[in-house]
Amino acid sequence: MSSAHLPLPAASPARGFSASHYLVCFKGIVWREALRFLHQRERFISALVRPLLWLFIFAAGFRQVLGVSIVAPYKTYILYEVYIAPGLAGMILLFNGMQTSLSMVYDRETGSMKTLLVSPLPRWFLLVSKLVAGVAVGVVQVYVFFAIAWFWEVRPAPMGYITVLPALILAGLMLGALGMLLSSLVSQLENFAGVMNFVIFPMYFASSALYPLWRVRESSPLLYDICLANPFTHAVELIRFALYGQLDPTSLWVTLGCTVVFLGGAVIAYDPARGVIGRKRG
Amino acid sequence: MLTAAPPPALEIEGVSHSYGSRKALDDVSFEVPSGSFTALLGPNGAGKSTLFSLITRLFVTRHGAIRILGRDLAAEPGEALRRLGVVFQARTLDLDLSIRQNLVYHAALHGVPRRPALARIDEILAGSDLLERLGDKARHLSGGQLRRVEIVRAFMHRPQLILLDEPTVGLDIRSRAEIVAEVRRLVREEQASVLWATHLIDEIDESDSVVVLDRGRVLAKGPVSEVVEDEHAGSIREAFSRLTGMAVPASDREAAA
Numbered sequence: 371m372s373s374a375h376l377p378l379p380a381a382s383p384a385r386g387f388s389a390s391h392y393l394v395c396f397k398g399i400v401w402r403e404a405l406r407f408l409h410q411r412e413r414f415i416s417a418l419v420r421p422l423l424w425l426f427i428f429a430a431g432f433r434q435v436l437g438v439s440i441v442a443p444y445k446t447y448i449l450y451e452v453y454i455a456p457g458l459a460g461m462i463l464l465f466n467g468m469q470t471s472l473s474m475v476y477d478r479e480t481g482s483m484k485t486l487l488v489s490p491l492p493r494w495f496l497l498v499s500k501l502v503a504g505v506a507v508g509v510v511q512v513y514v515f516f517a518i519a520w521f522w523e524v525r526p527a528p529m530g531y532i533t534v535l536p537a538l539i540l541a542g543l544m545l546g547a548l549g550m551l552l553s554s555l556v557s558q559l560e561n562f563a564g565v566m567n568f569v570i571f572p573m574y575f576a577s578s579a580l581y582p583l584w585r586v587r588e589s590s591p592l593l594y595d596i597c598l599a600n601p602f603t604h605a606v607e608l609i610r611f612a613l614y615g616q617l618d619p620t621s622l623w624v625t626l627g628c629t630v631v632f633l634g635g636a637v638i639a640y641d642p643a644r645g646v647i648g649r650k651r652g
Numbered sequence: 653m654l655t656a657a658p659p660p661a662l663e664i665e666g667v668s669h670s671y672g673s674r675k676a677l678d679d680v681s682f683e684v685p686s687g688s689f690t691a692l693l694g695p696n697g698a699g700k701s702t703l704f705s706l707i708t709r710l711f712v713t714r715h716g717a718i719r720i721l722g723r724d725l726a727a728e729p730g731e732a733l734r735r736l737g738v739v740f741q742a743r744t745l746d747l748d749l750s751i752r753q754n755l756v757y758h759a760a761l762h763g764v765p766r767r768p769a770l771a772r773i774d775e776i777l778a779g780s781d782l783l784e785r786l787g788d789k790a791r792h793l794s795g796g797q798l799r800r801v802e803i804v805r806a807f808m809h810r811p812q813l814i815l816l817d818e819p820t821v822g823l824d825i826r827s828r829a830e831i832v833a834e835v836r837r838l839v840r841e842e843q844a845s846v847l848w849a850t851h852l853i854d855e856i857d858e859s860d861s862v863v864v865l866d867r868g869r870v871l872a873k874g875p876v877s878e879v880v881e882d883e884h885a886g887s888i889r890e891a892f893s894r895l896t897g898m899a900v901p902a903s904d905r906e907a908a909a
Binding site for chain 2: 490
């Protein structure tokens with residue numbers, strides 16, 4: 371074929387990107403995440419089974435052992451199931467955030483991450499879009515969990531289901547951003563088991579998800595300090611208070627601050643000029 | 653009225669890149685003229701994929717400059733990348749999505765809404781057997797079909813420069829021929845410029861331009877006829893052999909046998 375010198379296309383794309391470019395790209399990324407989630411039914415089921423097992427079995431078994439006194443935001447004595455429900459919502463978001471991380475490592479290994487990263491839109495925007503898409507999937511799972519938990523006597527006021535939404539979104543963003551940051555550090559899928567052992571379990575158990583912090587302080591002041599320093603504790607407390615129409619300012623600021631730090635770290639890590647991704651051979 | 657000559661589709665200027673102490677690219681410079689089909693010819697390990705990672709900004713260019721249609725990749729990455737379509741050496745389709753979903757997703761990443769993207773799919777695939785497979789999941793396609801979808805995908809957002817990194821690797825002779833024909837057809841219809849990385853000399857046409865890369869260095873560049881003439885060779889195969897010092901089989905078919 372005589373193809374050495376072909377005429378150029380008549381028109382070049384206009385300079386810069388409009389808001390609609392960003393919107394289309396954002397919608398595309400959210401749509402793809404939703405499709406992937408729908409295609410992975412077992413992921414949805416396991417995301418629900420995990421907290422429900424804790425609620426149905428663990429909470430029922432420990433109801434008598436781990437009595438909970440009146441602590442804010444609760445105004446009366448509560449069932450242990452009621453106490454751990456916000457922590458289990460946090461658990462869904464935590465696992466969802468790590469799932470984001472896992473899928474990013476998988477995408478990197480299979481090469482489909484390249485499709486995302488060669489988009490002309492700014493990389494921070496691509497990462498934030500992917501993060502928001504992941505959070506949307508996580509929040510849907512939490513609401514399905516709350517719906518099932520309602521039959522298990524976890525029944526906040528109807529308004530609580532609305533006031534908890536911003537808290538779920540912010541907690542989801544923080545945990546998803548942490549997952550993204552971790553995905554930049556994990557080079558191979560096989561190494562991801564380390565994330566389970568060194569991130570998910572310590573974050574979950576060293577938090578207020580399963581027991582109120584005053585109980586922890588009674589048994590170990592050091593563990594209490596560790597729990598206080600754990601961002602997951604603040605995400606859970608943010609959800610807990612919001613579920614009852616209240617705001618815990620400390621939890622809000624810590625969760626917000628951690629979101630900014632984790633997301634900033636992820637954006638830097640995925641920036642070829644500054645981060646670790648561009649230095650890895652692949 | 654005089655109009656300025658169009659900038660080269662791609663300018664690589666003094667680009668070097670290292671992995672630790674190992675130099676993968678050493679002061680690489682060449683151009684892909686607008687409207688040209690340029691083959692980046694080099695053996696495995698020559699640095700072709702590293703160069704592609706730099707052009708696509710997966711790696712940052714620390715030494716040298718890269719310009720796409722006159723847009724500096726470091727200064728205007730968005731403007732440069734939007735003019736670029738890429739087929740990577742490794743498969744990059746999402747195997748759990750259908751062909752249509754993969755193509756629409758790629759279009760969205762370039763700011764092309766769903767409806768124009770669907771129209772574009774019909775336009776590019778008019779008369780193609782892939783049109784009937786649009787609803788199939790990518791994982792149900794053969795290697796050759798997956799590659800063809802990736803090539804179509806690279807053209808979705810009407811780029812002016814297409815990069816293909818060894819797109820026929822791992823395919824049988826027949827699939828390779830189909831891929832080469834498909835790309836040349838699309839390039840002709842879309843009026844795009846091409847940089848085609850390969851180590852298979854059979855894929856190079858007499859009328860193409862060629863850049864010979866070996867161990868991270870450019871050994872020769874220009875129209876195939878000029879490179880052959882400069883090396884006092886009878887063919888590009890012979891010229892490549894002389895430049896790299898490698899014994900090259902009489903044909904890639906022979907090499908594969």
